[in-house]
Amino acid sequence: MEELKKGTIEALLHEERRFPPGEAFRAQAHWNDKGIYDKAGSDLESFWAEMSESIDWFTPWEKVLEGEAPSFQWFVGGKTNVCYNCVDRHLNTWRKNKAAIIWEGEKIHDRRVLTYQDLYRNVNRCAVALKRLGIEKGDRVTIYMGMIPELVIAMLACARIGAPHTVVFGGFSPDALRDRMNDCQAKMLITADGAWRRGNRVPLKENADEALKGCPSIKKVLVVNHAADARDVEMEGYRDVWWHREMDRSGNEVVEPEPLDSEHPLYILYTSGTTGKPKGLLHTTGGYLVGTHTTTKYVFDLKDNDTYWCAADIGWVTGHSYIVYGPLSNGATSVMYEGAPNQPHKGRFWQIIERNQINILYTAPTAIRAFMAWGKEFPEKFDLSSLRLLGTVGEPINPEAWIWYRKYIGYDETPIVDTWWQTETGMTLITPLPGITETKPGSATFPFPGIEADVVDEEGVSVPHGKGGYLVLKKPWPAMARTIWGDDQRWQKVYWDKFPGYYLTGDSARRDEDGYFWILGRVDDVLNVAGHRIGTMEVESALVSHPDVAEAAVIGISHEIKGQAIAAFAVLVSGKEGSKALIETLRKHVAEKIGAIARPDRLFLTHELPKTRSGKIMRRLLRDIAEGRILSDTSTLADSDVLEQIKEQYEEGEK
Numbered sequence: 001m002e003e004l005k006k007g008t009i010e011a012l013l014h015e016e017r018r019f020p021p022g023e024a025f026r027a028q029a030h031w032n033d034k035g036i037y038d039k040a041g042s043d044l045e046s047f048w049a050e051m052s053e054s055i056d057w058f059t060p061w062e063k064v065l066e067g068e069a070p071s072f073q074w075f076v077g078g079k080t081n082v083c084y085n086c087v088d089r090h091l092n093t094w095r096k097n098k099a100a101i102i103w104e105g106e107k108i109h110d111r112r113v114l115t116y117q118d119l120y121r122n123v124n125r126c127a128v129a130l131k132r133l134g135i136e137k138g139d140r141v142t143i144y145m146g147m148i149p150e151l152v153i154a155m156l157a158c159a160r161i162g163a164p165h166t167v168v169f170g171g172f173s174p175d176a177l178r179d180r181m182n183d184c185q186a187k188m189l190i191t192a193d194g195a196w197r198r199g200n201r202v203p204l205k206e207n208a209d210e211a212l213k214g215c216p217s218i219k220k221v222l223v224v225n226h227a228a229d230a231r232d233v234e235m236e237g238y239r240d241v242w243w244h245r246e247m248d249r250s251g252n253e254v255v256e257p258e259p260l261d262s263e264h265p266l267y268i269l270y271t272s273g274t275t276g277k278p279k280g281l282l283h284t285t286g287g288y289l290v291g292t293h294t295t296t297k298y299v300f301d302l303k304d305n306d307t308y309w310c311a312a313d314i315g316w317v318t319g320h321s322y323i324v325y326g327p328l329s330n331g332a333t334s335v336m337y338e339g340a341p342n343q344p345h346k347g348r349f350w351q352i353i354e355r356n357q358i359n360i361l362y363t364a365p366t367a368i369r370a371f372m373a374w375g376k377e378f379p380e381k382f383d384l385s386s387l388r389l390l391g392t393v394g395e396p397i398n399p400e401a402w403i404w405y406r407k408y409i410g411y412d413e414t415p416i417v418d419t420w421w422q423t424e425t426g427m428t429l430i431t432p433l434p435g436i437t438e439t440k441p442g443s444a445t446f447p448f449p450g451i452e453a454d455v456v457d458e459e460g461v462s463v464p465h466g467k468g469g470y471l472v473l474k475k476p477w478p479a480m481a482r483t484i485w486g487d488d489q490r491w492q493k494v495y496w497d498k499f500p501g502y503y504l505t506g507d508s509a510r511r512d513e514d515g516y517f518w519i520l521g522r523v524d525d526v527l528n529v530a531g532h533r534i535g536t537m538e539v540e541s542a543l544v545s546h547p548d549v550a551e552a553a554v555i556g557i558s559h560e561i562k563g564q565a566i567a568a569f570a571v572l573v574s575g576k577e578g579s580k581a582l583i584e585t586l587r588k589h590v591a592e593k594i595g596a597i598a599r600p601d602r603l604f605l606t607h608e609l610p611k612t613r614s615g616k617i618m619r620r621l622l623r624d625i626a627e628g629r630i631l632s633d634t635s636t637l638a639d640s641d642v643l644e645q646i647k648e649q650y651e652e653g654e655k
């Protein structure tokens with residue numbers, strides 16, 4: 001923690017600092033002329049038309065953009081295939097034997113390298129297997145795995161045959177997995193017999209078996225043998241088949257990549273919203289590919305001889321767009337790491353960078369803050385001089401973490417790209433361009449060329465610089481989600497109804513006097529815990545599903561490393577006595593219902609929750625109590641005694 005405090009002081013000293021791109025970097029950058037903003041801004045469609053030329057189309061598109069909010073189509077009439085663009089097309093070039101994926105296992109000597117040719121073979125064998133097992137174009141396939149190359153192979157095989165995948169983060173519980181499979185009526189599940197995390201085996205197959213008790217749509221389960229002795233894994237007769245057996249059976253057969261319409265579904269990815277039910281955001285083929293391809297190339301200034309590492313998990317959108325589709329469509333070498341950053345030691349990331357001479361690193365502020373807390377002696381043990389660009393994503397980065405990142409990881413030289421985007425946006429939308437933008441620590445700077453972002457008030461009117469408001473997007477972009485799977489109405493209601501014609505991000509932001517965007521955080525009941533989106537309602541429903549809980553309220557409180565942490569207030573059913581043991585049981589219950597990422601850091605038992613006269617829980621007051629602030633306006637509170645009681649219990653719990 002010493003380092004963190006020192007960092008804070010340093011940040012204050014540097015508050016006014018600007019970081020222009022270095023001359024050498026600028027000279028070599030793909031984009032180093034500000035004119036690109038005007039070019040894209042003045043003619044959005046021509047700009048994206050030009051960007052689409054980097055993609056191979058089976059049938060050229062006829063129109064760049066069609067439709068109106070909330071339903072846009074991009075590259076209308078075009079046919080392409082995302083897998084073809086990420087794999088096949090590189091085989092006709094010198095990249096055939098270039099490393100596509102460098103995989104580092106959590107066990108320190110586990111390492112695999114797949115060239116583009118290797119990827120081609122494996123993706124084909126997997127696609128052949130999927131077809132043999134009954135998967136057809138349009139069928140949904142759920143993938144529930146750890147960070148192993150088979151995950152990427154499975155995604156690309158789905159894309160190849162036009163079967164939309166839905167990847168469920170390996171840290172999710174059986175319940176969360178079941179809900180997601182049922183929501184999209186998946187026909188197949190691809191999983192593994194385990195994943196390594198901090199030296200332990202995550203029981204993915206056991207979780208899957210539990211989830212599958214209530215998933216009638218799943219007909220087949222394909223299981224990768226990775227973390228267990230195959231003889232110990234229970235395979236359900238007709239339903240479960242081994243990945244390696246099926247891959248062997250496919251032999252050298254190939255499946256031609258399906259020519260798919262630009263708007264054919266590529267994947268569904270679930271993310272938290274303000275209700276208990278996660279939203280399945282639908283991403284499609286042509287626009288998503290053009291958007292992720294373009295941003296990967298220009299935001300990371302990606303070159304052919306770079307070794308690129310995005311340290312996210314593929315269970316989230318960052319991994320989809322910036323480990324798999326963006327980098328591979330660019331023919332890049334994409335590094336993937338299976339495990340935890342402190343396994344087996346706190347210098348693991350830096351060791352991976354040194355070992356692979358990584359040039360570009362993309363990670364999250366929460367990780368950077370953890371590295372700061374661990375101390376600079378860990379990065380100092382390794383040679384990080386290969387790094388030439390750093391990126392961050394997932395939550396606002398505090399200036400002290402930004403400065404620490406640049407100083408100790410980037411040796412005070414590398415540009416940092418702080419990229420703002422969302423599962424819904426598919427691609428980065430507010431970000432520096434490393435050869436152009438003068439950065440300010442903590443600001444995501446400016447919208448990417450062709451993106452029109454604004455900060456507006458309650459009426460949808462732009463606010464002057466310096467003032468905060470709703471962050472909205474006023475023009476469409478190619479990688480935008482098209483809808484919420486099976487719920488067009490919710491898509492319309494959540495994102496487009498508040499300000500007709502504008503996309504509502506759910507974030508608040510402010511522009512400073514120079515026009516730089518500063519993201520302030522969510523304005524809805526969505527928490528950002530260590531870069532993961534968690535809906536307060538999801539955690540509340542998990543709590544009340546426990547027989548001892550009558551009612552619950554969940555809020556976010558600030559946390560030095562995670563950005564936000566979860567605090568829960570629970571009211572027990574009458575007659576039930578509270579105890580420390582029960583608090584632990586309830587925290588564990590939430591982890592079992594959703595996943596460990598949703599386990600409340602703090603849980604308080606109270607007799608009542610503060611409510612308005614109309615019965616709405618006043619979270620704002622709970623937040624004040626939890627953060628130890630003077631209570632904000634309590635005039636709408638129905639029963640003011642409640643607050644005093646909660647405060648007392650809270651303070652009791654703090655002891």
Ligand code: WTA
Pocket residue numbers: 271316317318392393394395396397418419420421422423424444505506507519521522528531532533
């Ligand atoms: C937050 C992750 C500040 C934001 C790609 C957004 C950020 C949510 C940044 C999306 C950033 C993401 N600065 N906040 N650079 N990047 N966010 O869907 O609140 O998991 O709405 O997508 O993360 O999270 P999601």
